[in-house]
Amino acid sequence: MENSSAEPIGVRFLRGDLSHLSPQSIGFARRLVASFTSRVVPPTAFGVDLVYLKNRLFYLSRSQGAFLGEEFPSSDSRPPVYPFDQCDRWDIQALPQRCASQHSQQRGLWVIPGALDAKACSAVVATVATLTKHDEVQGVDGVAVVPPAKRPISLAAPAAATTWAWHEYGPARWMVPLQPSAGVCSAFARGPLSTLSSHSCTDARGWPELSALASVGGDALRGLEAIPAKAMPGAFAERPALFLQVQRLQRGASIGAHVDQHDVGGRAIVTAVVAGGGGDVRVGGVSFAVRAGDVYALVGEARDAVDHEVYASAERDDRLSVTVRFGGRGEDVFAYPAVQRSTSSSGPVA
Numbered sequence: 001m002e003n004s005s006a007e008p009i010g011v012r013f014l015r016g017d018l019s020h021l022s023p024q025s026i027g028f029a030r031r032l033v034a035s036f037t038s039r040v041v042p043p044t045a046f047g048v049d050l051v052y053l054k055n056r057l058f059y060l061s062r063s064q065g066a067f068l069g070e071e072f073p074s075s076d077s078r079p080p081v082y083p084f085d086q087c088d089r090w091d092i093q094a095l096p097q098r099c100a101s102q103h104s105q106q107r108g109l110w111v112i113p114g115a116l117d118a119k120a121c122s123a124v125v126a127t128v129a130t131l132t133k134h135d136e137v138q139g140v141d142g143v144a145v146v147p148p149a150k151r152p153i154s155l156a157a158p159a160a161a162t163t164w165a166w167h168e169y170g171p172a173r174w175m176v177p178l179q180p181s182a183g184v185c186s187a188f189a190r191g192p193l194s195t196l197s198s199h200s201c202t203d204a205r206g207w208p209e210l211s212a213l214a215s216v217g218g219d220a221l222r223g224l225e226a227i228p229a230k231a232m233p234g235a236f237a238e239r240p241a242l243f244l245q246v247q248r249l250q251r252g253a254s255i256g257a258h259v260d261q262h263d264v265g266g267r268a269i270v271t272a273v274v275a276g277g278g279g280d281v282r283v284g285g286v287s288f289a290v291r292a293g294d295v296y297a298l299v300g301e302a303r304d305a306v307d308h309e310v311y312a313s314a315e316r317d318d319r320l321s322v323t324v325r326f327g328g329r330g331e332d333v334f335a336y337p338a339v340q341r342s343t344s345s346s347g348p349v350a
């Protein structure tokens, strides 16, 4: 491939700029760096962040195949593909802070820049560290793996856990689930939620409960759960929170283009970036940078009719995000949950 930059290719490679490489060279370099990092394992060498480089190479080598099309029975029914350079760029930092704004063209795409302040973000990071016993990973270094729910799933709920080690959902990508403040809907947990592979098909009634997180971070997460109904009532009022997903993305990694599963992914979805960040998110034909503290939401067309993806950030920090998935209203096809264990309210508004 032509090197149009005045900078030598080697220098651009070491900077982490891989745009000039062919897929074959990326694949080869990825294997080389992966084998080097798995044996030598220094996070940096000669000023190069090897972890970042390994993850960037891995995800670049997969970038054309990452679209998760399982929700679409045929290629005709898939959402249109929007190349990044043809997207409408949305400068969300120019919008009013702590206020919800909807994109004028991509309906159902909302953002709340600065919804969480730095203190709330650090508190969430600390709470997640406690919850995961300082980043334990299931199946690694003797950490127990939480087994999938036994079928048929019993009516009796298991006791809710108080800690939960990360589940490695993909390379450099880990998840921890949480029950919402009001507890998970039992019918939902025993139904679609028990098939959710990002939480290894576990019984959600055994997941840690948000209501039990007695910490400032717990308060911040309860506040986050309450924001959408207050800040975007037209889109979120009367939608119960189904569950929360804490997600860690190691620097250099990305989340490929996908549409969240219709039945289990929630009818309206809110994500807050609490650490790392600075990277771009694309929703259909709109791209925007999301910093720690920012929230974005997908509902209606933005949730169902177009795909979304998270690009690797140029910043060299791991990214931590929290996604809250909200259920349907009466008219929705997937109107879980029918019944909640108790009602919850309150929490700071954005």
Ligand SMILES: O=C(O)CCC(=O)C(=O)O
Residues within 6 Å of the ligand: 247, 255, 260, 271, 281, 308, 310, 321, 322, 323
């Ligand atoms: O972390 C994010 O920004 C969104 C995550 C996401 O799209 C997903 O897990 O499906």
